[in-house]
Amino acid sequence: MVVLGMIIIGGLIVMVLPKILSKASTVFSLLFGVTTGLMFDHTLAAPPLDLYDVNDQAIYQTFDMFSYLMYAPFGYIFIYIYRRFNITGWKVIPYILGWSALAILVEVWAIKVGIFHFKNGYRSSYSIPIYLLVQSVQLFLYRKVFMPHDDDKGAN
Template identity: 45%
Template sequence: MKVYDQQFNQNEWFIVIVFVVFYLVIFFMPRRFSLTTSMTLVLVGIYIGMLSDHTISIPPFDFYDVNDNSSYQFFDFLTYVMYGPFGYIYCYIYDYYKFRGFKVLFYMLFWAGIAMLLEYTATKLGVFHYKQGYRLLFSLPIYLGLLSITLLYFDILLKREKNIYFNSN
């Protein structure tokens, strides 16, 4: 086990602040989706973050460690829960502006840029510790893939919700 830090400091504060601010943002946003859809979008954000991080941050890849040491800790869990609002806000804005065609690509590139900026900040504050030559730029295609999957899932989710609503009347 590799230890990077043993104190409550900037990496934990970053997680707490991002967690609180973005959950408050989604709490105060005007309601756009049903409670079920809203909760599903938050859970999808958490799941995708956890799945992707656990795919590339554990052997055989082991490209980075999260937080204070290489073992799983409570703040690692909070890091993944912190991802939830991003999926919700991403889909909320996408649905609000009804992006289509090339605008979807630019929208995804914009959000990939936001994700990379947050990852850069998190890395500087000790949330992520790159290993084996991993670099921030390697995250770009991962983000684009995950953002694409999220929009596909969101579109399917909305279609199913509309079908359930219209078929129940």
């Protein structure tokens, strides 16, 4: 139920925000969140590492695939705020650090409500380099591939 709530609330936020990103940037940002969530969960939560379980069982169920949709709004909002407030230069560093801190807070909350169940000694602090990497890569790709087109043509 919590996962569905996050998907609905995140989707509403994405729909309500003014459209300042191109369609390509929007799709990239939404899919980047889903793809990286899926990739890291299946790498870290599956054997041989098996560091945590997603949702209520150790095996993946059909509903677990829907849980990856909750990552989509985070990827979009990350790029949206970057673009909306024109974060450049040294300000990018605290921006990424702040989003990583937010990601850890959301992860801790997700543990408390039963979305994640850590095991085999895994801790939220181990996720910090993952969030730093994911957000840095997303921002790098956006700036190199999508932002030049947003600048040239404006949001569609």
